[in-house]
Amino acid sequence: MPDSLSADDVRHVARLARLDVTDEEVELFAGQLAAVLDHASDIEALDTHEVPPTAHPLPLVNVLREDEVTPGVERDEVLAMAPAAEEGRFRVPRILGEAP
């Protein structure tokens, strides 16, 4: 596993999360992220062959609710929190491509 992470890796991850990072931050995070990855890679020293992946830290399954309508929120209240609204809808800037 990596004991260092390239600046490009950090920029790529930052871009995926839409984070604006400075060159100084790239350098700082490269070191920090590499330390996190190194820590995780310690696990690789163990034989986890027989251990099922952990899906959730709590030993719970099947948390379900009945299919019944519950009150939502007032549209005007929510739209008032949005940067812009029009015709009862959220107004967003021009979208540059179809949805992925």
Place this chain on the structure above:
Amino acid sequence: MSEREASGAGALDGARYEIVVGLEVHCELRTRTKLFCGCPNSFGDEPNTNICPVCLGLPGSLPVLNRQAVEYAMRIGEALHCQVRPSIFHRKNYFYPDMPKDYQVSQYDEPINVEGWLELPAGKRIGITRAHMEEDTGKSTHMGGAGRIGDATHSLVDYNRAGVPLVEIVSEPDIRSADEARAYVSELRAILVATGASDGKMEEGSLRVDANVSVRPAHSATFGTRCEIKNMNSLRSLGRAIDYEAARQVDVLQAGGRVVQETRHWNEDEGRTSSMRSKEEAYDYRYFPEPDLVPLVPDEAWRESARCALPPMPGERRRALAEAAGTDPASVALLVELDLDGLVVEAVAAGADARIALNRAANEVAADLEGARRLSPASFAKVVSMEAAAKLTATQAKQVLAALLAGESDDPEAIAARRGFEAMDTTALEIVIDEVIAANPEPWERFKGGDPKVAGLFVGQVMKRTKGKADGKAVTSILRERAGGG
């Protein structure tokens, strides 16, 4: 690279190339509420009136899985012969205005249903890779620029649909033509409607189809590079889009080019697909397990109850009808699709002639589906039996059936009596036939000589003199007898 002319679509060199298609069908589930919150799941409401902190992704809100959505997903899995398994949910991260949370909750590497199959009416089995649960996205409307995304000035977003439960059904690349793709979607739609999970409305977007299309030289063992086609909202546009896209790819290959893997958008008006975005930076959704949801582990009792909730599927109904009527399943697909199979099966069980029952159901009854709802199998069986026993001519039987469908009465005998439809007794019919023979000596010689063209003349004359009361088959058989043919 020049794009193929829209008018040339469908001109695939079928002898040299083979189409390979896999389909992804998104099916909105008919639950009362959304997948993870109690907001109504309802089409066509005022924008943003069915929203809450959970489906808006507001901080501090927690999703809780809808039991009925799981029930429907399991029914779909059972109906498609899948393994129904323990599953977990993941976050699929992407930034787009239709997802307020900036991720979509979906099932990734541990889906609820895997490895099933669907049988087309013609008998071919199409593999089902998986059928997993996920949430739907919101709906954006592009303002200015005639509603086209590229020319719009801004967009407006309605989150009523965000969080509506979906099951995405992914097929194996087993489909080999546009016709087969249409047959698959049409069969899948019938199955989804039968499970109760879907209303099957493609035009309202509750059933949406994406197609992975590639071509390869005939007899090739490997697949070509595929393109994913989106935005087809009817079976017809699905077929057109596949034919267009396959022909476009063949053009590219024949010009010595390479097909580029990409997502393409079907334009119904222009009849062509176009590239939606370049895959320069492949999408990296950074899937990770949704920490706010726990695993879903349906026990055997729940799965058994989902199986028991299923009515007979279309394939089973085709086989039952075919068996009852002594024909092959593919030929009765339409009757099952129109929900008329029960009528025929019951009529045949009540002793009606199967061939006549199939015929009348596929023609007269199918032409009046509204009326078919009040047609009882008993009176249908009765009118078919009257026709089979020659108590009614075919023409008379159709009229009695029309009266039954129109709700005039539910008693075929009363309807027939009211119209004066009574079987002509054979002696009376023979007298009329002898009169007609006597009046047409020259054609009669030709008939005896085996000229089939004059048969119609004799039957027509007899019908005219009996005002249509004579049974055509009886007339023909008496004519043959008189001609000495036996």
